[in-house]
Amino acid sequence: MVLPFVALLGTIALAPLLCPDWWSRHYPKVALSLGATTLAYYLFVLRAYERVLLGGGEYVSFIVLIGSLYVVSGGIHLHVRGEATPRANTLFLLLGALLANVFGTTGASMLLIRPWIRMNKYRITAHHIVFFIFIVSNVGGCLTPIGDPPLFLGYLKGIPFWWVAEHCWPIWAVGVGFLLALFYALDARNYRRAPRAVRERLAEPPDQWRCEGLGNLAYLLVILVAVFISRPLFLREALMLGAAAGSWLTTRPRIHAANHFDFRPIQEVAILFIGIFATMMPALDWLQHNASRIGAPAPAVFYWSSGILSSLLDNAPTYLSFLSAAFGLFVDPEIIDKVQQLVQQSGAGLAALTGPQAEAIGNTYAALQKYHAAHLAAGQVRAEEIEVAFLLGNTAYNNYLLAISIGAVFFGANTYIGNGPNFMVKIIADQQKVKTPGFLGFIFKYTLPCMGPMLLLIWLLFFRG
Secondary structure (H helix, E strand, C coil): CHHHHHHHHHHHHHHHHCCCHHHHHHHHHHHCCCHHHHHHHHHHHHHCHHHHHHHHHHHHHHHHHHHHHHHHHHCCCEEEEECCCHHHHHHHHHHHHHHHHHHHHHHHHHHHHHHHHHCCCCCCCCHHHHHHHCCCCCCCHCCCCCHHHHHHHHHHHCCCHHHHHHHHHHHHHHHHHHHHEEEEEEEEHHHCCCCHHHHHCCEEECCCCCCCCCCCHHHHHHHHHHHHCCCCCCCCHHHHHHHHHHHHHHHCCHHHHCCCCCCCCHHHEEEEEHHHHHHHHHHHHHHHHHHHHHHCCHHHHHHHHHHHHHHHHHHHHHHHHHHHHHHHCCCCCCHHHHHHHHHHCCCCCCCCCCCCCCCHHHHHHHHHHHHHHHHHHHHCHHHHHHHHHHHHCHHHHHHCCCHHHHHHHHHHCCCCCCCHHHHHHHHHHHHCCCCEEEHHHHHHHHHHHHHHHHHHHHHHHHCCC
């Protein structure tokens, strides 16, 4: 039953390259039919109704966040001015890396890619698009669960919102700093090739720097607040949908027209991810139940494995797969059962714990008190939240969560198919007649010589031990 998942991801990876016209017409049939095959197995053979409902709830939360950020960012239009010097371009990409944690990599990419092309119009080339994908569409968004879809899925599983920023910021600083320095060197060389007379004649006039649609920042604030709401069920999603509807109805049509805004990109993402979320259930369940067979790998194994697969497949399901593997490898079901008993007893008996598991149980319960105090007080802690609390509370396992997170987010930049915004940025660049590398050119001309050294540096500094 893992075969529909493999077939869907393989088709997503290859069909746009081998038969783009066929894929653009028939991708809904492919995704929905493969997803329906797996759902039928879970519903009518396994009768695993609760598992299907859990996966469905995660899909709704995921696509509502991505869609609402996409709509709100589409209501903000940036006009750029002045000459796009290497310094100005580098600062723009740094701003994009920061905004990716607020708007999400999808929202920030859609907000900034057209201004980025306009401000570099007289010397725009492939490296401008590729480094935009590297920094804004991927690496920059690793500080919050809003930033990149894999991290939001981890948040839904119980990883605390601010834990990501607290533990990822040094890696973010190294990764973004490395790529910005490399971009500056490449862009400075490109800049010097353009004659000064051409630069002065074609640069944007100085009165074109302004932002329209700032009222949408209020809707963005609603989405950010809603992320922290988990009770009652689907209130978070209702607030996000309300913010998206408000943005769509109150944004002036000319702003949407200036952004070339339409719903086709998010529609494609929504349809494909219905299939992905459905078909990946057997893969996730198999990993969790069989992970113990692979021994006790170091965090570096998770970093490289989750990263390489995130380069070739979509990084969101890859992240979930390796998170499930970590649960299966390191989380003792007996400890989870005992912690659940403590939750039902409001912690009574915690002080009386003895035996070799006492410390692990105490650390897990302490993590629940720190990160999920409200759920703990209500006695409504999910098993997945306890599993995450076990990994967080017992610090020997923290680096595994970090390795999975960084591997999925950073390596998602390595191909056009690693992360959703990558291909969307390429499509917009192609529409604007900007030269972009092909699938293999992207990998051999930019990923290997540019991303490769950065990813190796991250391994040496943070995961080698």
